Amino acid sequence: MNNPIQHLNKIFDSRIRLGIMSAVMVNDAVNFNDLKELLQITDGNLASHLKTLEENTYIQVQKGFIGRKTNTTYAVTQQGQIAFKAHLAALEAMIKNMH
Amino acid sequence: MNNESTPLQNLAQIKKMMEQSSRFVSLSGLSGIAAGLSALVGAWFAYQEIAAHRGAMTNLKYAPKTAPVYANGLDIREFMGEKLFVIAIGTFVAAFALSFLFTYLRSKKTNIPLWGSSARRLMFQVAVPLVAGGIYLLKLIENGAFGFIAPGCLLFYGLALVNASKYTLSEVKYLGYCQITLGVVNVFFVGFGLYFWTLGFGILHIVYGTIMWLKYERVGQ
Numbered sequence: 001m002n003n004p005i006q007h008l009n010k011i012f013d014s015r016i017r018l019g020i021m022s023a024v025m026v027n028d029a030v031n032f033n034d035l036k037e038l039l040q041i042t043d044g045n046l047a048s049h050l051k052t053l054e055e056n057t058y059i060q061v062q063k064g065f066i067g068r069k070t071n072t073t074y075a076v077t078q079q080g081q082i083a084f085k086a087h088l089a090a091l092e093a094m095i096k097n098m099h
Numbered sequence: 100m101n102n103e104s105t106p107l108q109n110l111a112q113i114k115k116m117m118e119q120s121s122r123f124v125s126l127s128g129l130s131g132i133a134a135g136l137s138a139l140v141g142a143w144f145a146y147q148e149i150a151a152h153r154g155a156m157t158n159l160k161y162a163p164k165t166a167p168v169y170a171n172g173l174d175i176r177e178f179m180g181e182k183l184f185v186i187a188i189g190t191f192v193a194a195f196a197l198s199f200l201f202t203y204l205r206s207k208k209t210n211i212p213l214w215g216s217s218a219r220r221l222m223f224q225v226a227v228p229l230v231a232g233g234i235y236l237l238k239l240i241e242n243g244a245f246g247f248i249a250p251g252c253l254l255f256y257g258l259a260l261v262n263a264s265k266y267t268l269s270e271v272k273y274l275g276y277c278q279i280t281l282g283v284v285n286v287f288f289v290g291f292g293l294y295f296w297t298l299g300f301g302i303l304h305i306v307y308g309t310i311m312w313l314k315y316e317r318v319g320q
Binding site for chain 2: 025030034037038094
């Protein structure tokens with residue numbers, strides 16, 4: 001019997017990281033403040049989750065400015081897309097097994 | 100129990116984030132109903148004006164025969180335009196203010212910020228066809244082609260909605276298709292613009308708003 005959770009990606013265990021990935025999957029780029037509002041978490045918390053995703057090359061960071069304010073945007077990488085789709089497929093498989 | 104709900108909860112979270120991050124979801128059905136009612140009231144006032152000036156409402160081609168005074172070098176202020184223009188502006192302001200109010204209330208209720216990048220994107224996508232259309236319609240007025248104003252409003256507004264539907268509730272698309280259809284039909288029945296306009300901006304908005312309210316906002320959901 002296969003272990004049903006073997007294909008689940010550990011990186012996406014966190015609800016926050018899952019949320020970040022969902023947002024960058026459907027947008028060209030999402031900025032820090034929008035992510036913060038969407039997920040309703042603190043700066044530090046969000047930054048640490050973003051760092052984890054960046055270290056795994058699932059997202060890429062683009063630092064820029066709007067006037068004098070920093071505007072850091074995040075976009076999904078090809079690796080990130082593949083990993084996220086695989087994670088979704090694994091979730092789907094698990095749900096199918098349950099019913 | 101806990102094990103079972105996790106994948107489903109994950110999927111729910113994914114779906115919620117994908118929608119909230121890319122679409123403006125606070126748009127309230129009540130906004131549609133309010134805009135529709137404003138349009139009906141506006142149309143009633145406009146009807147009082149237009150009924151007396153039927154001949155000039157046809158179009159450029161027939162204008163010299165039916166309303167020679169208005170044929171050339173027509174200034175909107177010389178026509179009944181001034182009054183109609185005031186009615187139009189009043190209707191627009193009322194519709195916009197009321198729609199904004201209900202959508203604002205909904206965003207408070209669902210705790211989703213009203214003015215974010217999804218709202219900005221939506222505004223831009225709506226504005227492109229509307230501004231282009233607006234300039235074109237002003238030029239039509241200047242040239243006295245009054246009969247083509249109402250179908251023009253419907254067409255450009257419909258196109259704006261179809262364009263916007265990718266950035267807000269996707270059902271807006273169907274409202275857009277209906278407006279475009281009305282606009283196209285109206286082009287063949289110039290002179291009955293107000294009826295088409297009332298149907299599109301009044302009745303369709305109310306129908307759409309009611310459907311959306313029942314689908315997404317009814318108490319208990």
